[in-house]
Amino acid sequence: MAKKTRRQLLRTECEHLCRDIVFERDGHRCVRCGATTRTAAKLDWSHLIRRSRCTRLICDPDNSVVHCRDCHYFHGANEGMSMLQIAVLRPAQCLRLVEKYDQSVRESNKNSGYVPISFWEEQLERLKDLTT
Numbered sequence: 001m002a003k004k005t006r007r008q009l010l011r012t013e014c015e016h017l018c019r020d021i022v023f024e025r026d027g028h029r030c031v032r033c034g035a036t037t038r039t040a041a042k043l044d045w046s047h048l049i050r051r052s053r054c055t056r057l058i059c060d061p062d063n064s065v066v067h068c069r070d071c072h073y074f075h076g077a078n079e080g081m082s083m084l085q086i087a088v089l090r091p092a093q094c095l096r097l098v099e100k101y102d103q104s105v106r107e108s109n110k111n112s113g114y115v116p117i118s119f120w121e122e123q124l125e126r127l128k129d130l131t132t
């Protein structure tokens with residue numbers, strides 16, 4: 001197996017940390033139906049703006065919630081309605097997310113979509129700050 005690059009290692013570390021932060025924040029409970037690991041087969045780290053659409057927001061806690069598997073599928077299949085529900089439940093989080101999305105689109109256009117390694121280093125520091 002190929003050795004992971006520093007960029008991949010940083011991103012993986014950010015992903016694990018962000019997932020932990022979001023599960024802790026959401027109380028290990030699906031934000032849509034309230035399911036826990038006792039009542040649902042599995043709880044997922046679910047992205048509001050999908051990963052493929054915005055690399056810079058993959059590891060931002062404002063861009064993810066805990067969903068049970070069923071609600072995660074619902075989110076994927078009914079993105080608009082699901083986003084509306086989350087915006088009602090979490091207005092402050094969604095307002096920050098909208099601002100961050102606008103910012104990352106501007107950055108992405110400026111850098112032709114390239115995410116520099118310094119971004120991941122800074123993101124890791126931001127996430128670590130959230131856990132202390």
Ligand SMILES: [Zn+2]
Pocket residue numbers: 030031032033034035067068069070071072
């Ligand atoms: Zn659910």
